[in-house]
Amino acid sequence: MSDSTVPGAHSGRRIVHIDMDAFYASVEQRDNPQLRGRPVVVGGRGARSVVAAASYEARQFGVRSAMPSTRAERLCPDAVFVAPDFARYRAVSQQVRAIFARYTPIIEPLSLDEAYLDVTTHRGGLETATEVAEAIRSAIRNELHLTASAGVATNKLLAKLASDANKPDGICVVRPQAVDRFLLPLPLRYLPGVGPKTQQRLDALGLQTVADVRAHSEAQLIEWLGRTGERLFQQAHGIDERPVQAERVRKSVSAEDTLADDLPLEALAPHINAMAEKTWRAAQRGGYNGRTVILKLKTADFRILSRHASLGTPPDSARALADCATALLDRVGMPAATRFRLVGVGMTNLQTTAASDAEAEVEQHRLFD
Template sequence: MSIRKIIHIDMDAFYASVEQRDNPELRGKPVAVGHGAARGVVAAASYEARAFGVYSALASVTAMRKCPELIFVPPRFDVYRAVSAQIHEIFRAHTDLIEPLSLDEAYLDVTHNKQGITLARDVANTIRSRIKEVTGLNASAGISYNKFLAKIASGYRKPNNYFVIPPERGAQFVAALPIEKFHGVGPATAARMHRLGIMTGADLAALTMDEMVAHFGRSAQYWFDLAQGIDHREVKPNRERKSIGAEDTFGQDITTLDEARTLTRPLINKVWAGGEKRGLYGRTVTLKVKFADFEQITRARSRPEPVSSAAELAQAVDELLAQTFPPRKPVRLLGVTISAFTPSSSTATPKQMVLPIQD
């Protein structure tokens, strides 16, 4: 098989950079896109704000505590979508194999690009220069022979830079990579791997296939391949996201409604920030509950209109929690997911809810 040429383009602090571009008074200052209300959440942060530890999905009150000079700017998703459309038009001048991940990042397969440029690095830098010329914004790029490594590479020298991981360096690069950087490794999986003594790609690659199967079951081949720098996933145009979710496994099982409400707040903030970042607003809220004996249940409710704020999402989750707590046995994990995105999610902001939750 021929070696693919994959680029991952990631705009630098996209929402915040658009706001700083359009308002000169914000340039060089710590900016957070979002609402500074008590139950608000940061959708995006400028690099000046990140220096204080302010990042997306952080609660607004926590962000203000970290950076008292933080300037909150309400999101303008119509503007972000318009800029994203300009960026995608630039992508299409080079390839039709574009897989959007959100408004500000995408995979491009430029193995056979329209401009006939030999090196993927040169394609990436041509795109970055054109984005700067058209939008005034900076983009970073990762270039490699698969999606896994291209995405890792795009964040390697941020902001406003690029990084290449060629095929001959793939396995070596992965060997030194912390396991938390692997695609598909969240906090729970990372903790599990740490208990097995797996801290880096080299530790993962040291396992035999039999050991992989014993530890990871049906996912064994996936982890075996990634440990060797192999990722067979193709760049898929028109990729449609069905849901946005977050979950957490607790260090100690919980049994009370107050505990559940407290522990789901970070999940709600993360889910809401993820939806706002992508311009996706759903009608169905799902609560996932895993008990101490690993039995799992879900509870869901759907609305006639999309959930229109983090507070409404929290209200929906609280109602689902109230149906479950006190539980019949201790709970080790809770998850929150929003789905059933409306057809207009990618082109319009959500309307204010006026109807109650319906079963």
């Protein structure tokens, strides 16, 4: 397929994906000069801790986010471990988003450190999407003393892939006429949703690059891979019709913690209380409450369990949330000898707190559906 016939290549949209470089670690290095140039790992030490972020100096040793901290220590014995400060990271993230807002109101945050921007019509007085991306990167560098990478393309898929192409502190522009030139050589592991297990299946089929996928029909890929084959066909052809959504609907709020020691079920209540408190504070900050309370547990052998209760009236305090989550222990149904390594408490079926208050009087008589 030629570039000129790639579906959606000439959609008229101009999408920018901004991805902060090693965000948490970079904030730590910025704020503490003694950390600059050193391998920094944001996260705790110990057998039950994981890496939240790693500086590029640490990444040179193979350290990556979500890696067990013990492995990170083995890979990089000289790494400096720093406890995460998410309140500070959130504050810096808000400063970054204020810079985005100078150029467009159509901003879709994906996390604290990345976002999509639709700059099809709003460009803050600049002529092109590329100029917007460069202006944003320059403002982040000059005002916040951090770096960001950017991808510019006609859809979200291509823009995100492009932002990874020249990291750190780089920009990649995928123009409509150059989509094939950009996509075809890419290893399939770069595509969203292609994890290790999917990669094994693709390797078995002799599919390693986007060009390999393009050699097969959609019907053939679906026969081999089911819905994964359909998604892969779309991605390999650069097709992505998703709009940038300025107001993303939050689906849940939660907190979880890996315990210092594996504990029996009857010892989990204090930890449930602590996670309920964290979840409640996060929900209150966002102006949310939830009709469904979720208790998440992970056993010592890494089996994940989830129990939930749908409420007529959302909890009105952290204590009420904790009580509901604790009551769900009765539904776990595991042998008495089972030990647990992780506890989480969450809420879903979210609504704004204003809506919760208005409906509470009507449904006070209900406890569980």
